[in-house]
Structures are given as structure tokens and as C-alpha cells.
Amino acid sequence: MPKQFLIGFLTLLILLLCQATAALDPTKRFDQYVIDTWSIEQGLPQITVSAILQDRDHYLWVATQAGLARFDGVQFRTYSADNTPAIRGNFIQDLLLDRQGQLWIATYKGLTRKSGETFFAVDIANAEKSAQININALSEGQSGEIWVAANEGIYVVKEHKLHLVQSTDQPNHDILTFENKVYVGTVGKLWLYEGSSLNEIELPDYYQQATINESIYYQDKIWLGTNKGLLILDPKTQKIVEFKTQSKLFHYPVDALGADSEGNLWVGTISGFYRIHGMQVTDFTTEKQNQDFKQVQAIFEDHEGNLWLGSYTDGIARVWSGRTLRFSADAGLQDPLVWSVAPSLSGDAVWVGTNRGLALLQDGKFSTWATPNQLPHPTVYTLLPENNQLWIGTRKGLTRLVNGEINTPAHNEIFSSLQINSIFRDQQKQLWVGTSDGLYQYSEQEVTKIPTNSQQNILVRPVTQLRDGRIWVGTQKGLFEVSNERLSPIGLENGLNDTLDVTAILELYNGDIIIATLSQGLFIKHNGLWHQLTERDGLPVNESFTLVKDQNEVLWVSGFKGLYQVPIEQLIEYLEKRRTSFSAYMLLSESGGIIGSQKSFCCNGAGNAKGFFKEGLLWYPSRDGVVLLDTRQIQLNPIPPQLKIERFFFDGTWHSISQDRVQLQQDQRDIAIDFTALSFRDPKSVQFQYRLIGYQDGWKMLDSKSQRRVNYTNLPPGNYTFAVKASNNAGVWNSEPAEFQFSIKPYYYESLWFYIVCIIIAGMLVSLWHKLRLRALKEKKIELEEKIKQHTAQLEVSNQKLQEAVSALKEASHTDQLSGLRNRRYLNSQLPSDLSHFEREFERLKTTGPMIFMLADIDHFKQINDQYGHNAGDNIIKVFSDEIRKNIREGDYAVRWGGEEFLVVFRPMPSAKSCELVERIRHAIECQSFAIDEKTSIKVTCSIGFSAYPFFEQEAHALTWEQTVELADHALYFVKQNGRNGWACFQPTEKTQVNSTIISQIKENLGQLVANEQIQIKTSIPS
Secondary structure, three states, X not given: OOHHHHHHHHHHHHHOOOXXXXXXXXXXXXXXXXXXXXXXHHOOOOOOEEEEEEOXXXXXXXXXXXXXXXXOXXXXXEEOOOOOOOOOOOOEEEEEEOOXXXXXXXXXXXXXXXXXXXXXXXXXXXXXXXXXXXXXXEEEOOOOOEEEEEOOEEEEEEOOEXXXXXXXXXXXXXXXXXXXXXXXXXXXXXXXXXXXXXXEEOOOHHHOOOEEEEEEEEOOEEEEEEOOEEEXXXXXXXXXXXXXXXOOOOOOOOOEEEEOOOOOEEEEOOOXXXXXXXXXXXXXXXXXXXXXXXXEEEEEEOOOOOEEEEEOOOOEEEEEOOOOEEXXXXXXXXXXXXXXXXXXXXXXXXXXXXXXXXXXXXXXXXXXXXXXHHOOOOOEEEEEEEOOEEEEEEOOEEEEEEOOEEEOOOOHHHHOOOOEEEEEEOOOOOEEEEEOOEEXXXXXXXXXXXXXXXXXXXXXXXXXXXXXXXXXXXXXXXXXXXXXXXXXXXXXXXXXXXXXXXXXXXXXXXXXXXXXXXXOOEEEEEOOEEEEEOOOXXXXXXXXXXXXXXXXXXXXXXXXXXXEEEEHHHHHHHHOOOOOOOOOEEEEEOOOOOOOOEEOOOOOOOOOXXXXXXXXXXXXXXXXXXXXXXXXXXXXXXXXXXXXXXXXXXXXXXXXXXXXXXXXXXXXXXXXXXXXXXXXOOHHHOEEEEEEEOOEEEEEEOOOOOOOEEEEOOOOXXXXXXXXXXXXXXXXXXXXXXXXXXXXXXXXXXXXXXXXXXXXXXXXXXXXXXXXXXXXXHHHHHHHHHHHHXXXXXXXXXXXXXXXXXXXXXXXXXXOOOOOOEOHHHHXXXXXXXXXXXXXXXXXXXXXXXXXXXXXXXXXXXXXXXHHOHHHHHHHHHHHHHHHHHOOOEOEEEEEEEOOEEEEEEOOOOHHHHHHHHHHHHHHHHHOEEEOOOOOEEEOOEEEEEEEEOOOOOOOOOOOHHHHHXXXXXXHHHHHHOOOOEEEEEXXXXXXXXXXXXHHXXXXXXXXXXXXXXXXXXXXXXX
């Protein structure tokens, strides 16, 4: 079986164009590698694996005792005699991939060939079709012929049939072709078949009864694995010698041989697993050391440099170098729970603070320097190495190591109940101690606690000094600075807050500052502002403990969820919006569930001494010892996964994809497509994007990476292209997607011609409907026009009646019901517009004369009411109103002012005419007989006062019209005081003061105004 290892490996190298991969590091011990296993719980058909290889599509093929399994890193698919008749037996004993990419399968009942997606049984020439042989091993010759080692003899495949080359008296367990020679291993001898002759190569005496069951070409030699130990054949001399070693491998049964691309020869035995490099055993792991995977009997290296092992009892395992070296209990560490690490100032050693004491790691081994009972508390939580001494912070107190002895410092009682999270020496040689109860300044003479501005107690974690000398402190309540012997919060005004649990502080070369937090991501001070970065921006996790910068300006961030790296330059460009994302890659995670991460215990603690970088190496504490990463050796997987669309489901059956386009019938609308991506470094981190062009052109992420299947239901007819692409565990995507095309036939009612016919018919129906509709609309239009005419006529009549009613209503609202004259409402609505017009004309012409406001009052009206009754009074008011109407001009209007008082507003007239007009009205009233009833009539007189508007010709707005009416009322009062039945009017003189006080002066001192010639009275009353 293993002799095909070299051939398969070389073939893969050619196919990959010699693309470099990260193979197993030959300097690492096997127990430092990362091992993942798969067995029947994950779908492997059976636990015993006899052979493993990889085909050109990068599938792994696993030979078991219950059939052949194809593995894509996530799912196993089993081919056996039950579902693949060409495989005649389920005990698969060897596998071979030839130069044409065909897979050959050796079973205990015969040989099977897989070409493309089809399996073919290989019959024995010149024998019954049902004849069987028990095949143990396969090998491909120099000319491409397939050689077979079977219990019944040596065979070669020609024209797809097995031809017997040589029958042997012993079962043949192994076969290897080299140059033009064929080596066949059996019991007690090695056959050499060359040309047409078969010769025996003698084994050393001790191996005369040994069974050769494995062989491989390695370092110009052919290595033979037997049940009594390891032999080496020189193909030039055809001499066999023992592999001399002081290890347990000497004279120990060998079950498997395999070589990798780093020049290692791997040897599997029942007692353990060996590595040979440079003809020396360089590593050995026993079955006890590796309880999860034992009895290796198959070895293979894939295209990514992973080493695959097949076990007799435990299925398969993938082995790769991993990214770490771990130093724990096996290196002498008394307690694997480590809280702090710090570089020793002398040599390459590392101080290690554990859960139970202090240790020094040097040359891969731990030595104890302080036991739990020597310390204030067993747990060493932080460290500060200095010349000639090592400061030690524990969970309950502070101490130090001086010249190899624990030396209790002064003032230790102050710290005896405090957890020491950080110890820091600044540029001024001042020692700072961060504790669970705040920050302290320490010297041999005194210890000073640095208070906060609010005097609150805060837990301090990291303490550091910036290049400008400032001391910054991370706490559970934000970021602080030591200023004026106090802790003052900083950053609150430009992006930070007092809820941050700050775990680390790092100043960059350009003055920017990064702080880590326990659960809120990173904060970066850039251009004076703090910017928060979280998982939403692209960080793998928000939790972080330490910040370390390496020589390449890469930021390493550790926390209890693991460790990730991100280029600092990318972070700055992201903040400046010069890029939309940054490459943050998770290298280690506790769960192993974060994409791309290696499952590994890392990292512990927050504060100082929780990780450091030195000479390209990163050191971290963990709950399983000290973790070391060589940043110079970390290589992310550069190989994109090989894509494969495997099969197509429709019509209730899965179908292989063997044609360019699959044609589906009308009723085959529900489909499923299986696909995969072959990347074995970390299959759980493979991500997929897919789309169905013609239905859903945009790329979608596959929700479940392990399902690797998409389903579509009730697809419409059409032509479709399914495309899928994938990325490996390092986020490297395929340059081109894998594609698969299919079509779905339409029903007749979904076809183009059907739609065309429907459109034509629909067009004809629409045209007919349109014509009928136009006819109906025309008839309807005529009908509507007639109705409109009728309704219009009715509406005109209704509008005319409404206008008449409105006019009547308006007239009624403006008319006094008893007298028939206008009322005050009319006056208030009409007079303002009349006055506005008059004032404009008066200002323009000055020749039209004033308006006259006249008040007339029926003399002795109360006596008439008392003597003759109210009906008589009403009759008198009616007749009085009629007389006024008769004696005023058109355009003048009379208003019943109230009771027996009437106001007449005369439009502009010359002043001389006003007296004549007023006298005419008085005279008409005096001459009129007023009927009390049908038999009785009486005479009635009236008193009249009137005034011109404007009162002052030179100042039209000195008095309002209301004040003008008031002047007329005073004139009326003057008439009543002087005998009634007359009229009077007050007029200004040249001596009259032009202002509104004239009204009050007339009321209070009329006689004096007349005597002073300030008022002139015109009246019909004799003097």
C-alpha cells in the first residue's frame, strides 16, 4: 500500500504546478502537531483503514473493511458491494491513483477500476467471470501498467484484464515498481521481477521468516517494512540491510510507511508512531501518549501538506504542524494553569507565573523557583523582571525574587489582601503597582495610593508610560491618566466612556494609541479622536486581554476566546475611510469554531505580563502551559479549495452530472444540487457563495457550511446556470466558480408561441372592446349632455332663487323692520368703503365738499307714546321715516339710529347746501300730519343736529366719522335746549385748535368757545 504514496504525491505536485504548501515542520515533536480524527460517528463506514489517497479532484479516498469511502473534509460517501456492484468485496486492502487519474481498488475478492464517475470490475483473463483473487497491494509501472500483488501470484493489468505473470507458493503482501523493476514482498523473501525473469533477493538472517508487507522509495533507497523490523534495500546493489537504531523501532513490527514533502519518513507500528529524518529516528510517540489514535497502518500527505493517518481501530486522522509550540506538564510544569509570562533579562529563558508557584522555562524545560508556600498567595498573577530581582504580583500580595531567594519587600502588609494585576517601572525609575483596589506608587521608603478625582475605588489592570512621559492606567471604569498625583479619566469627551473595562494599552510609532477592552472591542486614538472597532467592523471577537506589536507592524490581540492578528496599517486606512475592510485573522480559538482558527488553549489574564514579543516569537499564558508562536513561520493556507458539483436531484432521484446541460421536463420543477470544496486544512472554515443565474443572479452565502447542498422548488421554465465558489480556511477564494447548466421545458401555456397567440387574441379582444366602448361612450355622452342641459336649466333657476333669497336676506339684515330704513349693521358694512372712496377724492380734488352726518330726533316722542300708545308711536316712526326718504338724494342713506333717533349720511355736497337740505327735511316733518288712528291725526316736529366730515378741512383725519356723529349729537342737544323744532351745526373758525379735544370742549364750555370765536354755530333757531 504505501509504495503508491510517492507516486501519488509526485502526481499531485505536477497537477498543482509545484505550488508551495505548509507541510509538517520536521523540527516539531509529534505531540506538538494538531491532530483531528474522524471515525464511524462522523460517517466513516468502518474503523479499520488500510489505505488513503487523494485524486485529481482532491477527494480523499479511504479504504476500510466495510467498503470504500470518499471524503471531502465534511462528509463521507460510501461505495460498497451493496450499492456499487463493480466493487466485488467490501474488504478494501489497497488503493492506487494512476497517471491518467483512474482510481484502482484492491479487495479480497478482486480488482475494481474507477474512471470518471463510473466503476468497472476488472476480470481475470482466461478465467471464469466469477473467478476471484485476494489482492493485497497495487503499484504502477514505468509504462503506466498496473501491477498486482495477490495471494495467488503476481498479476499485471493489460487491456483492462488481469493477466497472471507469476504464480507463487506464498501470498504476496506488497509490491513496488521502481524504474523498470518490480519488487514483490512475501514471506521470507523479496522477489525482483525484471524483464521476464523472477529472482529472489536474500533477506538478512534474522528476517528469513519475516513477512514484507510495506515498501517505499525514500532517500534513494527502498525501505521495507516487515513484521520483524525495518529493512533498507539499495536498488543499485540489490543488497538489504537492517535499519540500525537505538529506538524501540529496531526489530519491531512495521505496519505502515509514508514520506512527506519535508523529507520525513513516517513509520507506523502497533506500539507507536516514528519519524525518521536523515537516517535517524527524530521523534517517537507511544500509544499511551496518543490514546485517541493508535495502530497506524496507512499514511498519506495531501496537496495542502496535511498528513493523513489510517488506524486499525480509530478511523482516520489529519495531522498538520499547527501554529504553536506548547510547554506544559510534559516539560516539567507543576501546574499547567499559567497566568503570566515575562522574558528573563539573562539568556533566552522565560519567567512563568502559574496557579501554584513560579517557574523558569529554559531550553524547553521548566524549573521551579518558588513554591506556593514561599509566596503570599500560590497564584503568580503578574511579573516584572529587573536586574538582580524579579517582582512578583500574586492574588494576595506583592513579593520579589532576589538572587534566587524570595525576599519580602517593605510595606508588604499594604498589599497583603490585594490582587496585583500589574507592576511597572517608568522612565524615572518609579515603581507603579496596579491592584484590585487601585493604583499605588511604591518605594522602599513609602507607599502612596493614587486617588481618583471622585475618591472611588477602582480595579486597575494595565499600567504603561507613553513616549511623552505620561502614565496611563487601564481600569474597569475606563482609561485614566496620572495627573497632579491623581487618577483623572481621559477620552470621555472624544469617544471613550466610563463603562470600558480596559485590559491593555499600546502606543504606536506614529503616536496613535490602541486600547483593548474586556468585551467592547478595540479603541484607537487617531487624529485626536477615539474610534471603536468591534465584530461589526470585522474583528473576529470583541473580547481581548493583551496587545502586542511585532516587527512587521502587525497587531496581535489575545483574549480568553483566542488570538488574532491584524495589520496596523490596514486599521489606520480603515479609520481614514481609505479602505472598506481590514484583514483580521483568528489564528487560535478555545472552541476551534471561529473561521480559520486552530483549536488551542489561549490566552489568560488581563494586565501586565500577559504576553510579549521577542525575536520574532510570541509568548502567552494559557490554561495548558505556555504557548509559543513563531511569527516568522506562520503561513496561511494559500491554496483555494478545489470545487466540485457532485450530483443533481430531480424527479425523485439523484443523477450524476455527465453532460454540459441537463434538460428537465415540464413537471420537473423541484431540484437539489450537491457540491463541495476540497480543502482539508480546516474544512469547517470553508465558506461558500452560490447563485442560480436566470433565477437569482446575486451571490448568496451558504447558511450551513457542512450541508453543501441547495434546494429550489417550483422553478419557472427557462435556462439556468448554477454557480458556486468557495474560500479556504485563510479566506482565499477561487478565481473562477464551478458551474452547471440545466433547462426546464415550459408547458404549452408557458411557451413563447402561446404568449404570442394570447397577445394577438388579447389585442383583438381589446380592439373590439375598445370599439364597443367608444360606441357606448358616445351614446352615453349624448345622454349626459341632454341631462346636463336639463340640470343646467334647473340649476340656473335654483341659483336665481338662491340669489334672490340671499339678496332678500341681506336686505333684511341691513333694514330696520319698523321704519324700513337701514340699520346700524348696514352702516358698519357700507360706511367704511364710502369713507375710503370719499377721502381719496377729497384729498385729490378738494372741491367736492364734505359729507354731512345728520341726527334727527322726534320731539316729545315719549309723551306721544304715553298718551296714544306704542302703536301710535310706531305709526309716527313709519311716517317720519317716509318723509326723510322723500327728502334725501339718491345715494344718501337714512339709518334708524335708535328709538326715535335717525341718522342720515349725505354724500359730499357744498357746505352752503347742507343747511337748505336740512331745513327742507325739518319743514317737511313740521307740515306733515301724522295719523294716530283712522280718526285722529297730530302734528309732530323734530330737532336736528348735523356736522360736516371732515370737520377740519385742513386735517381730514383729525376726527373719525364716529366723532363727527358725536358732534352732530351735541348740535342736536343744543337745539333741544333751545326750544326744539329746529336744526343746528357747529363749524370751526380760524381760531379753532385742530385736534380731537374739540368735542370735550364743546360739551363742557360751548359758550366760551363761541365767545372766543373758536366755534361758530349755524342754526334755524332765532337768537
